[in-house]
Amino acid sequence: MGESKSDTAGIRTYVLLIEDDPHLGPLMAKVLRASFEVELIADGREGYERAVSGEHDVMVVDRRLPSLDGLSIVRRLRQARVTTPILMLTALGTTSDKVDGLDAGANDYLVKPFEYDELTARLRALTRRFDPQGAALPVGEWTFYPDDGCLYSPHIGRILLTPRECALLRLLAESPERTFSREQILRAVFSPEDQPGTVDTYVHYLRRKTDKDIILTVRNRGYRLGQL
Structure with a gap:
């Protein structure tokens, strides 16, 4: 090196x-x-x-x-x-x-x-190294630092999120008992020109990058934070 x-x-x-x-x-x-x-x-x-x-x-x-x-x-x-x-x-x-x-x-x-x-x-x-004392949100056994765009797993360590992945997870983590429709997520996280399918795509990204149960699908209603 x-x-x-x-x-x-x-x-x-x-x-x-x-x-x-x-x-x-x-x-x-x-x-x-x-x-x-x-x-x-x-x-x-x-x-x-x-x-x-x-x-x-x-x-x-x-x-x-x-x-x-x-x-x-x-x-x-x-x-x-x-x-x-x-x-x-x-x-x-x-x-x-x-x-x-x-x-x-x-x-x-x-x-x-x-x-x-x-x-x-x-x-x-x-x-970029970040201050772990910054604001954190619990995601089951995991710890989410939205201001730093990363998630900590007790099993696999630090996982970096893209800005949109971070914004989506933050929305769900700040209201863990609430189910959000695709339209609500689209308005809160994405651009006006995006389609509802964009929400599904980014849910898929988060699940692939972290754990399939990090976000739960509520049939005919939308998505909510999972319980890892």
Whole structure:
């Protein structure tokens, strides 16, 4: 790994970069080493073996890789209960491509070409350290920190949520006995142009990322907080 330190209170932040492009990979590693410790791996299967060790603070995973593609890497890591934040990097920028990446378990998605300042900023956001004494909401045995966008499980540790996942879970956690209709959730959490099916999609994301019982479906009524 590199020898530089991150610029956050002198604490090393370790980045696993899985990118097979012979020119882009080394260039990305060089730029990122100004702020992070970086390990660069160009093969998908080898990258997965390093990723599953859990020794890194954040990962950047290219979607198209030899021997094991990026989506498969992310899915296998989440199935193995590896909660390390993952930024998926790809030249595929359609909405369906982004949904595939997030649905696989990625925390963020960046499309090539990109600005290195944006890449660095997104990695900092994914690894931002937070004050655990901030406002917390109970979610069964779990602890939810909505201001920091993360959830703590007693079994698998820290889970990062996207802003919309966080807003949805916050709505339910602040009124744990209430059942919300899709229309109520849509108005409270999402944009006016979104469809009711968007609510179902994000419930699915939260269940995939955390636990299937974190949100309960109340037949013909909507959703409410589950009891983990």
